[in-house]
Amino acid sequence: MNDLSGTPTAPLLEIRHLxxxxxxxxxxxxxxxxxxxxxxxALAGDNGAGKTTLIKAVSGVYAPSGGEILLDGQPVRFASPQEARDRGIETIYQDLALADNLTIGGNIFLGREPMxxxxGFLPVLDRRRMAEAARxxxxxxxxxxxxxxxxxxxxxxxxxxxVAIGRAVYWNARVLIMDEPTAALGVPEQRKVIALIHQLKAQGRGVIFISHNLQDIFAVADxxxxxxxxxxxxxxxxxxTSHEEVVRLMVGG
Amino acid sequence: MTSDPHIDRAAPVAPPADHGAGRLTLLQRIAKLRAWLFLGALLLFFEGWARIVYGGTFLGNTYNLQSIAIFAVARLLLATGQTFVIISGGIDLSLGFIMGLAAVVAAHVVVWANPLMPAPVAVLVGFLAGVLIACIPGAVNGFLVAYLKVPPFIGTLGMFGVARGVAFLLAGGTTVPVSNPVLSALGNSRLFGSIPWTVIIAAVFILLMHYVLSQTRFGQHNYAIGANPQAARRAGIDIRKHLFRLYVLSGACAGLAGVLYTAQFSAGAAQAGEPLLLDSVAAVVIGGASLFGGSGTILGTVAGAFVIAVIQYGLVFVDVKPFWQFISVGVVIIISVLIDQAQRSFSGGRQSE
Structure with missing residues (x-):
């Protein structure tokens, strides 16, 4: 394995020869x-370079054809995205993530609503708890x-x-995979997302960040x-490294 | 590309302290309450008419209110099921004839049970049979939409024809009269001499459905599926199971409307719900739901159904040609949708298509 990261902590997630x-x-x-x-x-590369395939293999969408994935040093195999999520690997897609008509709390607790x-007898959604947890x-x-x-x-x-990141945080995601989280956003909004990623980092979570935007990558990635x-x-x-070197790696030559 | 790559790195941006999103604009408030505003305006109009033209009162007359409520019962029940389905992003076109099927089956079963058991038990058995029968076409709809991925419009249109044919076959092409004192008492007598029992049964059921939609996981998931099925699936919701149950529920609502029809008229008729299907869709839309799914409430639908009932009864009251009913309801639907669209485009809400 490489030791470019240089930090002494044990890897959270390790992908070997996938x-x-x-x-x-x-x-x-x-x-x-x-x-x-x-x-x-950060994961970078031109269209068709395999970024999406890689994260789909890690998040349980595809079963890998070869190689292995280790979580906390233990080999794992995810049969579904749900399994990956249960083990703390959350993928945040650009637009598939939220039900627009629900509140922040409703989205965080979607599918796992507290009652x-x-x-004294009638089970009802605990909206206050959802709102407080969301806040x-x-x-x-x-x-x-x-x-x-x-x-x-x-x-x-x-x-x-x-909000999508908040949901992952609430459910204790340890590794967040973010696929082009800034692509559809204006510049101030992009900076906000970058700030969010800094927060996740400070909380000790691992982030895989896919982006076409080298500015963003250089602003947040290790x-x-x-x-x-x-x-x-x-x-x-x-x-x-530098933008030039990264671009050279991307296009080859 | 030539700029220093590290320039952004050290300066994470502090987000502003408060995100003020979530304040409703005036237009959004109007759009939300539009069915109640329509209802209030209509009641005011007919009250004014009664005072000026007849020198009497519209609202103060209990008979008017009872008639409107009885008139609204079947529409309310069909519209309740339709509300659930439309919020999920679907539509149920078979409700009218499922209601007719339930009415015919309930009538047959009460006729069969009359000599075998006491009158109240016969009525209970007939009611159960009618509602349970209505769950079968509902289940077929659910299976088609949820598991075979048939578009709801087409699947329930097919069931519209099937339920219609079966209902007429079972009725022998005519109506099925029933003679049972408890049944006719249930259909026509009133609590404290003023509130019809059919209205009370419908009100209790609709209150229960309001609870299911607004306070349970089933209701919450229904909204989520209507807004973004992928998000719901990713959140671990079993969409197929949900949709299946949803169409069964919708069929059951029509079944209840059917058995109450049988009680009210002491007869089952296959065409009982024929004119009510489009009224049910109209009530849901006037009540604030979007046909694209994801929005709507039972309370809104109740107001929407009463808007239609008040127009239809009120125009008889003011004694104009009945064809004005169609025009009035049509105009209200169009205005209602225009308000909804204005609200969407002016308030800058990020509604997904």
Missing amino acids: SKSFGAVQALKEVSMTIRAGEVV RKAL ETMARLDFHVSRMDAPVSNFSGGQRQA RIIVLRRGVEAGERRISE
Whole structure:
């Protein structure tokens, strides 16, 4: 393995020689990477380089054709995204994440809503608990909301991204995989998401951050792994590389 | 590319202290309450008419209120089931004939049970049979939509035809009369001499459905599925199971409407719910739901159903040609949808398509 990260903590997530082929097409060939607690690893590469295939293999969407995934040093196999999530690996997609018509609390607790007994016998949704948990969670992300009863459709793109991250944080995700979290956002919103990623890092979570935007990558990542046509083209510490070098790795030559 | 790559790195941006999203604009408030505003305006109009033209009162007359309530019962029940389905992003076109099927089956079963058991038991058995029968087409709808991925419009349109045919076959092409004192008492007598029993049964059921939609996981998941099925699936909700139950519930609502029809008229008729289907969709839309799914409430639908009932009864009251009913209801639907669209485009809400 590489030791570019240079930190002494044991890896949270380790990917060893991961391959994935679809029929005759090999989308991913022997890619390895590690993520430590409190570390942000950027995944870069041109379209079709294998970034999405890699994260889908890690998050349980695809079963890898070869190689292994270790969580806390233990080999794991995820049959479904649900299993990966149960083990603390949460993927945050750009727009598939939220039910727009529900509140922040409703989204955080979607599918796992807390209930209480009204009048001593009638089970009802515990909206106050959802709102309080939502307020606390969002405050941990430095995101203070005045009205917890508004549907998330009232919020901006960056704020919605924060809600999706908040849900992962609330359910104790240890590794967050973020697929182009800034792509659909305006510049101030992008900066807000970058600030959120700094928060996650400070909380000791591992982040895999996929982006086309080198500015964002250099603003937040500790390391960058560049993929090209399914193979690892290079891995660099952000403090020791430059935009030019990364671009060279991406396009080859 | 030539800029210093580290320039952004040291300066994480502090987000502003408070995100003020979530304040409702005036337009949003109007849109939310539009069914109640329509209802209030209509009642005011008919009250004014009664005072000026007849020198009497519209609202002060209990007979008017009872008639409107009885008139609204079946529409309310169908619209309640329709509300659940429309919030999930679907539509149920079969409700009218499921109601007719339940009415016919309930009538047949009460006729069969009359000589075998005491009158109240016969009525109870007939009611149960009617509601349970209505769950079968509901379950088929649910299976088609949830498991075979048939679009709700098409699947329930097919069931519209099937339920219609079966109901007419079972009724022998005519109505099925029943003679049972308890049944007719249930359909026509009043609590304290003023509140019809059918209205009370419907009100209790609708209150229960309001609870299910607004206070349970089932209701919460229904909204989530209507807004974003992928998000719901990713959150671990079993969408197929949910949709299946949803269409069974919707069928059961129509079943209850059918058995109450049989009680009210002491007869089952296959065409009992025929004119009510589009009224049920109209009530849901006037009540504030979007046909794209994800929004709507039972209370809104109740107001929407009463808007239709008040228009239809009120225009008889003011004695104009009945065709004005169609025009009035049509105009209210269009205005209602226009308010909804204005609210969406002006308030800057990020509604997904």
